[in-house]
Amino acid sequence: MFMNFRRIHKFQCVQLLTTGLLLFVMISCWEELDHHVVSHVRSFTYRYLVNRYDFLNSSFTITTSHGHRPDGSNSVDEGVEEYFYLINHPGKCQRGGAGVLLLLFVKSSPENIEQRQAIRATWGNESIIWSQLGEVVKVVFVLGMHPDVRHQTRVQAALLVEDHTYEDLIQQNFADTFHNLTLKLVMQFQWSQNYCPHARFLMSADDDIFVHVPNLVKYLQQLTSSQLVAKDLWFGHVHRGSPPVRHKHSKYHVPYEIYPWPSYPDYTAGAGYVVSADVAAKIYRATLILNSSIYIDDVFMGICAKAMGVSPQEHMYFSGEGKAPNHPCIYDRMMTSHGHGTDMHSLWQAATNSTVYTSRGYVGKLYCTAVRIMLLCFLSLQNSYSCLAAFT
Numbered sequence: 001m002f003m004n005f006r007r008i009h010k011f012q013c014v015q016l017l018t019t020g021l022l023l024f025v026m027i028s029c030w031e032e033l034d035h036h037v038v039s040h041v042r043s044f045t046y047r048y049l050v051n052r053y054d055f056l057n058s059s060f061t062i063t064t065s066h067g068h069r070p071d072g073s074n075s076v077d078e079g080v081e082e083y084f085y086l087i088n089h090p091g092k093c094q095r096g097g098a099g100v101l102l103l104l105f106v107k108s109s110p111e112n113i114e115q116r117q118a119i120r121a122t123w124g125n126e127s128i129i130w131s132q133l134g135e136v137v138k139v140v141f142v143l144g145m146h147p148d149v150r151h152q153t154r155v156q157a158a159l160l161v162e163d164h165t166y167e168d169l170i171q172q173n174f175a176d177t178f179h180n181l182t183l184k185l186v187m188q189f190q191w192s193q194n195y196c197p198h199a200r201f202l203m204s205a206d207d208d209i210f211v212h213v214p215n216l217v218k219y220l221q222q223l224t225s226s227q228l229v230a231k232d233l234w235f236g237h238v239h240r241g242s243p244p245v246r247h248k249h250s251k252y253h254v255p256y257e258i259y260p261w262p263s264y265p266d267y268t269a270g271a272g273y274v275v276s277a278d279v280a281a282k283i284y285r286a287t288l289i290l291n292s293s294i295y296i297d298d299v300f301m302g303i304c305a306k307a308m309g310v311s312p313q314e315h316m317y318f319s320g321e322g323k324a325p326n327h328p329c330i331y332d333r334m335m336t337s338h339g340h341g342t343d344m345h346s347l348w349q350a351a352t353n354s355t356v357y358t359s360r361g362y363v364g365k366l367y368c369t370a371v372r373i374m375l376l377c378f379l380s381l382q383n384s385y386s387c388l389a390a391f392t
């Protein structure tokens with residue numbers, strides 16, 4: 001009897017202690033919980049149940065005349081009135097005659113010359129693309145200035161030498177920093193509108209991604225042949241119902257003053273996405289009339305698109321932030337893969353090797369589906385393509 005009582009007592013004690021501990025953990029982790037769970041639930045609810053972003057038009061439209069025209073007309077050079085080109089190639093798109101299929105912007109930083117060299121030698125090599133795929137793709141590196149004044153002169157001199165050789169840099173006089181990426185976005189749409197409006201597609205890519213240009217070109221060719229005019233297209237790795245990050249220490253932190261709503265409109269990961277020419281023109285018009293103080297460039301793109309009535313489409317082989325698994329069964333479908341540097345050459349060799357494209361036959365196809373399921377659904381260490389992509 002006595003023993004029994006003691007046991008109950010002990011049990012209750014343990015229960016009380018665990019409850020207390022749990023409460024303590026919950027309270028001390030509230031911020032984490034809020035960040036990882038609550039904000040996502042709120043954001044999803046907003047995105048899927050409310051799903052009206054009417055505030056975008058009224059809240060982001062610039063009312064004070066600030067060099068911008070509210071109707072967006074006739075203000076081509078006033079759009080980003082404070083910045084001008086330090087390096088430019090207005091005629092780049094005119095050379096070559098035949099129609100430009102794709103204008104490919106690579107967002108690079110002034111000191112990343114090795115990344116640019118790797119891209120020039122592989123997926124961004126215009127002459128390889130022309131000779132092997134028979135399409136005109138124009139590749140332009142988009143830069144700001146080195147943010148550190150002490151290095152500016154040296155880095156700028158090196159850039160001029162580099163540009164003298166390759167003639168593929170465009171640069172404006174804003175500091176090339178993470179929080180100025182929206183300026184870089186505006187610059188891309190401004191440049192395409194001014195100097196290359198006839199390109200049928202526009203792509204924006206980071207300089208540490210791998211773009212499987214042969215697969216992409218094939219896909220764009222299909223799009224242009226199936227629809228007489230490829231219109232209203234914006235595709236990539238889509239983020240739906242993403243909440244603004246409110247953590248002060250995060251790189252992606254956005255304060256309530258800039259964006260008070262619980263959810264961003266849908267947008268594609270800035271690492272790599274493609275739009276058709278009509279969408280590029282619409283986004284450009286939006287950049288003229290909307291407040292660009294939100295410094296996360298892909299979110300600003302989403303805001304511009306939403307205000308113009310354009311929605312992004314998911315393409316399962318755009319990886320967003322992840323690195324694609326290395327395997328021939330992936331190579332024949334991949335579009336982009338993130339996080340590449342010195343391996344750009346070897347990946348290019350492997351991923352464009354003609355053996356990747358030889359017909360596999362029935363058994364080969366089954367084998368590849370099995371491999372993709374393994375890589376994307378079970379070994380998804382790399383957080384790149386979704387499991388669903390394995391079945392396409």
Ligand SMILES: *[C@@H]1O[C@H](CO)[C@@H](O)[C@H](O)[C@H]1NC(C)=O
Binds near residue numbers: 121122
């Ligand atoms: C682009 O490819 C061609 C043909 O393979 C090559 O001669 C050229 O050096 C490449 N360009 C760069 C910048 O590597």
Ligand SMILES: *[C@@H]1O[C@H](CO)[C@@H](O)[C@H](O)[C@H]1NC(C)=O
Binds near residue numbers: 173
């Ligand atoms: C953006 O660039 C401008 C012009 O160079 C600079 O004054 C500003 O500090 C930069 N902003 C950020 C957040 O780096």
Ligand SMILES: *[C@@H]1O[C@H](CO)[C@@H](O)[C@H](O)[C@H]1NC(C)=O
Binds near residue numbers: 066257258
């Ligand atoms: C843009 O928005 C920011 C913050 O929301 C605000 O401080 C700024 O005045 C706005 N700019 C214009 C030109 O409306």
Ligand SMILES: *[C@@H]1O[C@H](CO)[C@@H](O)[C@H](O)[C@H]1NC(C)=O
Binds near residue numbers: 306
């Ligand atoms: C406002 O938003 C709607 C869609 O939400 C869009 O069709 C319209 O063009 C937007 N822009 C302006 C300036 O009214």
Ligand SMILES: *[C@@H]1O[C@H](CO)[C@@H](O)[C@H](O)[C@H]1NC(C)=O
Binds near residue numbers: 353
């Ligand atoms: C292509 O792949 C085959 C088989 O894996 C290999 O033997 C060949 O050397 C590769 N070619 C190139 C150019 O890498």
